[in-house]
Amino acid sequence: MISISGHYYSGKTSKATPCCLHLQGDKQVQLVEVGGYFALAQLRIPARVGNGNRWVYFPDGSSFESADTDAIDQLKQAQPGFKLHLHTFESHYRYIVASLIITVAFVVAFAKWGIPATTALIAHSLPEQTNTLIGNQSLALVENSLFSPSQLSQQRQEQVLALFQPFLAPHHQVLIRHSEALGANAIALPNGTLVFTDAIIELTNDQELLAILGHELGHVEHKHGLQQMVRSSLILFLYMMVTGDAAGASSSVTALPAFLLEQSYSREFEREADDHAIQFLHQHQLPANALASALNKLYHANNIAVDPETQSTNVQDYLSSHPAPPERLQRLSQTP
């Protein structure tokens, strides 16, 4: 016979009545001090979670509370029907270790392969119009704040456009703009618009400009802009999944890993675009070292150290959106 001591609550008022619950035979329970009888099968007994207080709910809305978890478990065990023993999972070390392995493996695999693969899949399956729309919008957004009309001569601008023309597909569009903020730089928008700054055109020769064009076309080809947008949502999803509720963690804690992860994917994109540029140079029989020499000039112009000795690349690598210069140049010099 199971006998459990605890408190009875009528469900009509908050009055606690000290009470003993007896299991009589195997079908009926008696609330001794209260004088009620209930069929065991009709009781609702929530499964055990840790070692908190346990509750038994009766069909008339009354309830019974007890701190005697083991006795309540026996009572639940005596009930007919299927029972899911979640507490077993939560109290045996082999299940805990297995859970830990599953979780860590999932998080690592999802970050390494899941996010890039899913973003690429979504980005490439969205209709071309999405790219056009986003590109038009982002251009409109930055056109006035980042750029001003080019200060190069009309003749030089036409020269550059003519140089690029044979390599462009119909959906590509090249713009030349002056930009104080970006300096010597080129950016690719999802709709195929490529913006070259005055400074980058002044800095580099024709072959180097073409190498940079190849790099930017790589961003467009691989839909990096769109992937970046999809990815942010996925990282957020991953984070929500792991922490469940982020009640205890402050927002600065939650933002940091997401930021680091974003930057590491961004570096992967740059590598992909570099590869595209090398292929582009090769395909059009241009000198393979044009990209490396363009990068060297850009690093020099922007005062970025190239010598691996002077750099603490490890920490910076995680913070940067581009691969570390020495690593990037080394990769380029290894390509045949």
Add this chain to the structure above:
Amino acid sequence: MSEHQGAFASTPSPAKKAYYRVNFTGQGGEYFKIWIVNIALTIVTLGIYSAWAKVRTRQYFYNNTLINNTSFQYHGEPLAILKGRIIAVILFVLYSFAVHSLPIIAVPTFLIFLAALPWIVMRALAFNARMTSFKGVRFNFNANYTQTLQIVLLWPILLVFTLGLIFPLVKHKYYEFVAKHMKFGTSEFAYQGKISEMFIIYLIAMAISAGITTVMVLIGVVFAGVAGLASGLEDASGVMLWLASSGITLFIVFYIALNLVIWAFIQAKTVNLIFNNLTLGDNRFYADLNFSQVAIIQFTNTLAIIFSLGLAYPWAAIRMTRYRTTCIQVIAADDLDNITAEQVAKLGAVGDEAAEVFDLDLAF
């Protein structure tokens, strides 16, 4: 039972007054096991288990929160929560795509979201209240759409026009609103805090912020001075690089510390203000959270979570919950035994799940 009685236990009580300190019996190690199993099962069931995970987590925290040895109860049904969660996630995905597309779609979508916001908040508060009971008596929350609209839209919109200056007033209105419509059985809660007290909390927070910022600026000046001296050297690049990187590191450390201290201060003082001015019928509450204690717990929690790559989360959550709950006392007029229960209607979980998915912060 005597060990759960609060600091006032020795106070002579003419009426049958009882002082109960809220007790929290959750353990970091115990919660870790529940948490990790929850995540693993959620992964292998492709997210379906997350509804069961939520219920078990809630039950763990509720069943370990005790007043006078009686625990809180959570009644959320996993299947109902799963249903609500699926609908909420679908809505969220549609919303995310819509607001990132053409303005012609994005603007109306955002307006629809704004119109739905009071409904979401109202249903989430009601769902959580009705799924909670204590001593066999359910909590309840009843506010209508217009009342909620004022609190979650009108006041925040005014915030924009007053450059954020009325933020404490908006907070005050929110707590007043939640308390006013919250019931425990047939007993009603009421919040009688003064608006001025809420303003004082934020004024002091601003003063602390200004103080720390001054220190930051002074350090910045020192660094700039050293940099100026160093630039006169033959080979300055190494020194400059060191100055720049350590300067940035210091700045980040100060920024995080500032955020933490301000957050802890506002948290602690707000919880104290709310509970010290909250009544439930003839029952009152008392909270004495210490803000430096909250800051220390939050700081060490943050470090533990970062260096354990997230695995210390359950321990951190338990630690903070334990401190926050055990700082609260109930000043009961009569043993809390005479509260009359009231039938509460069933409610879908969509609002509560939407509040979670859209990351609305409804807690204090």
